[in-house]
Amino acid sequence: NAGVMQNPRHLVRRRGQEARLRCSPMKGHSHVYWYRQLPEEGLKFMVYLQKENIIDESGMPKERFSAEFPKEGPSILRIQQVVRGDSAAYFCASSRSSYNEQFFGPGTRLTVL
Amino acid sequence: QKEVEQNSGPLSVPEGAIASLNCTYSDRGSQSFFWYRQYSGKSPELIMSIYSNGDKEDGRFTAQLNKASQYVSLLIRDSQPSDSATYLCAAPRSGGGADGLTFGKGTHLIIQP
Numbered sequence: 001n002a003g004v005m006q007n008p009r010h011l012v013r014r015r016g017q018e019a020r021l022r023c024s025p026m027k028g029h030s031h032v033y034w035y036r037q038l039p040e041e042g043l044k045f046m047v048y049l050q051k052e053n054i055i056d057e058s059g060m061p062k063e064r065f066s067a068e069f070p071k072e073g074p075s076i077l078r079i080q081q082v083v084r085g086d087s088a089a090y091f092c093a094s095s096r097s098s099y100n101e102q103f104f105g106p107g108t109r110l111t112v113l
Numbered sequence: 114q115k116e117v118e119q120n121s122g123p124l125s126v127p128e129g130a131i132a133s134l135n136c137t138y139s140d141r142g143s144q145s146f147f148w149y150r151q152y153s154g155k156s157p158e159l160i161m162s163i164y165s166n167g168d169k170e171d172g173r174f175t176a177q178l179n180k181a182s183q184y185v186s187l188l189i190r191d192s193q194p195s196d197s198a199t200y201l202c203a204a205p206r207s208g209g210g211a212d213g214l215t216f217g218k219g220t221h222l223i224i225q226p
Contacts (some may be wrong), residue, residue, distance in 0.1 A: 033213045043157065045206060045213035056212055091156055101147060102214060104156040 002027055004094050004105035005074075012111045019079040019086070021108045025094030032075045033102060034060075034067060037089045049075055082112045115140040119202055119217035127225050132189040134220050136202030139183070146185045147214065148176060149201040157201055161187065192224045 005024040013019050025032050034046040045059040049069040060067065064082075069075040079086055089109050093102040116139040126132040138146070145164045149157035161176040163169045163185065169176045175188040189196055199221050203214040 035213070035216075042218040043201065043203075043214075043216040045215065048213045056206075059213065099145070101159050101162050103159060104149075107156045 004029075004092060004103055006092050006105035006108050008108060009106060010109045010111070012113060013082050014113050015083055016081050019082050019110055019112075021077040021079075021090050021092075021110070022074040023077070023092030023094075023105060024074040025092075026103055029094035029096050029103075031095045031097065031102075032069050033093045033095075034075075034077050035091045035093065037091065037107075039088070043091070046077070079110075082110075084112045086110060087112045115143070115204070115206060115215050117202055117204055117215050117217040119200075119220050121218055122221040123223050124220055125223045125225055126192050128192060128194060130192055132192045132196065132222055132224070134187040134189075134200050134202075134222065135184060136186065136217055137184045138202075138204050140204070141180075141183065143204045145205060146176070146178060147203045148174075148185075148187045149203060149216075151199045151201055151219065153199075160200075189222075194224045194226050197222060197224045 004026050007022050032049045035043045036046055037043050047060045047067045048056040052071050064080045066078045089107045091107045092105045095102045118137045148161045150160050151157045161174055163176040163178045166178050166180050173190045177186045199219040201219045202217040206212040206215050
């Protein structure tokens with residue numbers, strides 16, 4: 001499968017727990033983007049990363065949320081102390097360069113109980 | 114705040130007709146635009162990208178860009194029931210492409226058999 005991979009596809013957490021979402025970009029892509037889609041709302045940009053660098057995190061809440069894209073391994077979006085309002089679909093996209101089209105993974109549906 | 118605006122619909126089109134989806138944007142510096150299709154419960158799928166004024170055709174899809182009027186449209190010829198989905202218009206947040214995307218809220222298209 002040469003597409004963007006995300007896991008888990010579904011994640012259930014209780015309030016106060018941590019959620020860790022993973023994204024492996026398409027082969028040959030070095031740019032990773034995370035988006036959040038709340039129920040009945042549009043896609044919202046969260047963070048843009050390249051290997052070992054956060055390029056733009058202006059769309060990400062300043063507290064409880066963090067992202068990384070290490071030299072080896074997938075990009076990770078981490079949400080600490082989850083609250084019910086964090087329940088959403090989280091999508092990862094990748095592109096070959098910052099000027100190219102972005103291709104989306106299948107998403108992780110996070111449910112906070 | 115750069116904005117991308119779409120009519121949320123629903124837009125109902127008979128099977129076999131042309132579906133016309135429109136999008137306006139606020140940033141005159143935007144250089145590239147993307148149309149994504151999203152089925153309910155699924156991730157966005159890239160359909161078309163357009164970078165210059167004029168038309169770009171790909172199969173049954175035609176994207177049109179008018180930078181002077183700041184609008185971009187998507188035409189779907191010979192509409193099929195499988196085209197029923199939400200169509201998202203997007204532009205780079207920075208205008209030049211080196212960033213995540215700003216999405217419109219999407220137009221819900223219904224193709225009536």
